[in-house]
Amino acid sequence: xxxxxxxxxxxxxxxxxxxxxxxxxxxxxxxxxxxxxxxxxxxxxxxxxxxxxxxxxxxxxxxxxxxxxxxxxxxxxxxxxxxxxxxxxxxxxxxxxxxxxxxxxxxxxxxxxxxxxxxxxxxxxxxxxxxxxxxxxxxxxxxxxxxxxxxxxxxxxxxxxxxxxxxxxxxxxxxxxxxxxxxxxxxxxxxxxxxxxxxxxxxxxxxxxxxxxxxxxxxxxxxxxxxxxxxxxxxxxxxxxxxxxxxxxxxxxxxxxxxxxxxxxxxxxxxxxxxxxxxxxxxxxxxxxxxxxxxxxxxxxxxxxxxxxxxxxxxxxxxxxxxxxxxxxxxxxxxxxxxxxxxxxxxxxxxxxxxxxxxxxxxxxxxxxxxxxxxxxxxxxxxxxxxxxxx
Numbered sequence: 591x592x593x594x595x596x597x598x599x600x601x602x603x604x605x606x607x608x609x610x611x612x613x614x615x616x617x618x619x620x621x622x623x624x625x626x627x628x629x630x631x632x633x634x635x636x637x638x639x640x641x642x643x644x645x646x647x648x649x650x651x652x653x654x655x656x657x658x659x660x661x662x663x664x665x666x667x668x669x670x671x672x673x674x675x676x677x678x679x680x681x682x683x684x685x686x687x688x689x690x691x692x693x694x695x696x697x698x699x700x701x702x703x704x705x706x707x708x709x710x711x712x713x714x715x716x717x718x719x720x721x722x723x724x725x726x727x728x729x730x731x732x733x734x735x736x737x738x739x740x741x742x743x744x745x746x747x748x749x750x751x752x753x754x755x756x757x758x759x760x761x762x763x764x765x766x767x768x769x770x771x772x773x774x775x776x777x778x779x780x781x782x783x784x785x786x787x788x789x790x791x792x793x794x795x796x797x798x799x800x801x802x803x804x805x806x807x808x809x810x811x812x813x814x815x816x817x818x819x820x821x822x823x824x825x826x827x828x829x830x831x832x833x834x835x836x837x838x839x840x841x842x843x844x845x846x847x848x849x850x851x852x853x854x855x856x857x858x859x860x861x862x863x864x865x866x867x868x869x870x871x872x873x874x875x876x877x878x879x880x881x882x883x884x885x886x887x888x889x890x891x892x893x894x895x896x897x898x899x900x901x902x903x904x905x906x907x908x909x910x911x912x913x914x915x916x917x918x919x920x921x922x923x924x925x926x927x928x929x930x931x932x933x934x935x936x937x938x939x940x941x942x943x944x945x946x947x948x949x950x951x952x953x954x955x956x957x958x959x960x961x962x963x964x965x966x967x968x969x970x971x972x973x974x975x976x977x978x979x980x981x
Contacts, residue, residue, distance in 0.1 A: 601845050603655065603841055604662065605617075606655075621646070623644065624643045624644055639668070639818070639819060646834070655837070659844060663844075664778050670821055672831070673833070675702075678808030679702075679703055680828070680830070681825040681828060681830050682821060684828070685820065691736055691737075692736045693741060694721060694733070695720055695740075697723065698749055699746065703741070723753040742788075743774075745896050746952075747774075748960040750775070750875050751883065751884050752884035768790060771788040772791075772792050775898055777799065780892050790817065792809070792811075794807070795840045800843040801927060804839060805840050807836050850965060860971075865975070872904050874901045875899055877895045897962065898927075898961065899961055900954075902957050907935075909957055912981050914934075916981040917933065920932065924940070928964065930964045931961065935959060
């Protein structure tokens with residue numbers, strides 16, 4: 591299976607044989623626990639992630655199938671699923687950092703991640719240094735004796751800066767740091783960060799992996815078995831486990847992931863290119879455009895440029911509000927990565943907890959609108975954008 595293309599691996603997900611045959615679809619084990627005949631097997635399963643299934647907070651066959659499927663797509667040794675993307679991120683940060691530790695993170699981060707890091711600073715005295723996502727020398731300069739982690743996003747939310755994963759992860763490895771990469775925007779179809787030196791990959795499975803706006807979930811994939819077991823143990827104590835039905839829905843959605851990603855990227859290309867020429871738009875932030883600061887790096891690192899972009903309107907926040915209240919096909923809603931096109935205003939929604947200085951550091955303006963492009967016909971989307979921009 592390791593030699594298969596991602597398109598094939600996404601269809602042929604891991605399934606356990608049952609009495610001499612194997613189900614075509616992954617079974618849904620909607621149960622809180624499991625019954626034992628042998629007390630020793632029961633006790634053994636409580637203490638490790640690869641023992642017998644005991645209790646839903648520790649593991650579940652449907653959840654395990656999801657973990658194995660995403661680990662396979664990312665090229666990892668194992669994975670830990672969580673109840674949300676932020677659950678996955680917190681399992682990593684809280685599970686690997688302790689008071690007094692130092693974290694290096696890229697400047698442009700998802701608002702929820704940035705808020706969590708700020709809380710770690712206030713609550714536990716964990717310090718953070720922010721660096722550009724494409725400057726390995728800045729990582730080397732920021733390292734201290736107490737530095738433990740480097741945190742990156744393959745494609746940043748929402749301004750789509752692309753991280754220099756090979757260079758940044760190499761700098762982390764030189765310093766003995768654990769390199770963590772949020773790969774949600776790219777998905778394993780566009781990037782596999784472990785191949786570029788990352789130690790841990792996180793996803794909000796709510797987004798592209800499930801792909802249908804009906805799941806909340808997250809997952810952490812590991813290159814190293816020891817890190818996997820350490821984070822699994824913490825996640826089990828934290829109680830971040832997903833519900834089996836959410837895992838089942840995610841597995842179902844993953845089978846069309848490569849097809850959906852191709853359409854997301856194609857539609858984003860059409861909209862971003864045309865918006866860049868529209869008089870009401872001052873800038874479009876999509877790494878597939880030659881004027882984007884990450885264009886050359888993205889062209890080397892990624893086979894395509896993703897289905898999310900942001901754009902700035904000449905009229906600032908008032909123009910953004912008019913646009914968002916005027917669209918008819920695109921939906922004003924949170925999240926991303928579903929089949930529908932979704933829009934939002936980052937400064938007041940996904941990144942609302944950031945200060946004006948932090949918003950500026952991320953490149954987010956008052957007139958910035960983020961677009962998660964769906965799989966509708968692109969000309970229908972463009973017609974909707976044109977009429978809304980005309981308002």
